[in-house]
Amino acid sequence: MANERLRDALMHAGHSTATAADQVGVDAKTVERWLTQDRVPYPRHRGALAALVDRSESYLWPDAVPAQRQKKAATSEIVETFPHRSDVPLHLWDDLLQRSSERIDVLVHAGQFLHERAGFISTVKAKAESGVDVRIAFGAPESTATELRSTEEKLGPGVLGARIRYGLASYRPLLHTAGVEFRFHETTLYNSIFRFDDEMIVNMHVFGVPGPHAPAMHLRKLAAGDVFDTYERSFVDVWELSKPAEW
Structure with missing residues (x-):
């Protein structure tokens, strides 16, 4: 399943898979897998991507952030x-x-x-x-x-x-x-x-x-x-x- 939230956030932030990969420090193919296969990035990459597109981790990957952490962050x-x-x-x-x-x-x-x-x-x-x-x-x-x-x-x-x-x-x-x-x-x-x-x-x-x-x-x-x-x-x-x- 594609991660449409991440795709939309990257588009609105003006980033392609290549530029996002460069900013986060991974290969462009890795970003493509995050988009098309709904792969969940490692926590350090989630944080960098969230900051890059100005969205919360819990919005981009609802199931990846533990409920207790979401509650504490909120x-x-x-x-x-x-x-x-x-x-x-x-x-x-x-x-x-x-x-x-x-x-x-x-x-x-x-x-x-x-x-x-x-x-x-x-x-x-x-x-x-x-x-x-x-x-x-x-x-x-x-x-x-x-x-x-x-x-x-x-x-x-x-x-x-x-x-x-x-x-x-x-x-x-x-x-x-x-x-x-x-x-x-x-x-x-x-x-x-x-x-x-x-x-x-x-x-x-x-x-x-x-x-x-x-x-x-x-x-x-x-x-x-x-x-x-x-x-x-x-x-x-x-x-x-x-x-x-x-x-």
Whole structure:
């Protein structure tokens, strides 16, 4: 049986069997066997491949990582939990942003608290200009999902959509910055996601509770874990369903 997860991950990472073999330190025929015969690599090779394609070992080889190790890795990926998003220390947001060197992903409805931070927009712009890929997905202001969330959080009709429109003005300096892309989503937002390379803040949403008052957790990606990957895939799924944002 072919390992389609590994094949897909290599393709999306831009690797052929030859380049993957070179990076991992094996023969190209060995990589081909991993793909076509579903052979399981040795642990050291699994770790190198997982890092190469930015996927967890447990995702690429579900039966190869012992359940106890998966459980331990999942627990270890959770750096800290907070009873409310507003309890996340300001210095943590700043540190995560400053340390980003490859990717910044943001999935929110409005995310006002971000652009209200002094220097947030200018820092994102500088990061993008230095080669960091930035993707920000807002709730579509006039969508049914946004209006429903506005009602559920007891904000009132049209309030959340207005907040989104208001916040967009702050992002105008980034509109023509290479490496920065904005989209509107119309999904039910179960979590707001803030990814900075291999670390992430996830703000869980609770019915009737505004985002700042709902719990949040700080995650750090591990090769054998899949909690980080779960939220990463969720972001990508929403992103692919989203449309380019129109100001």
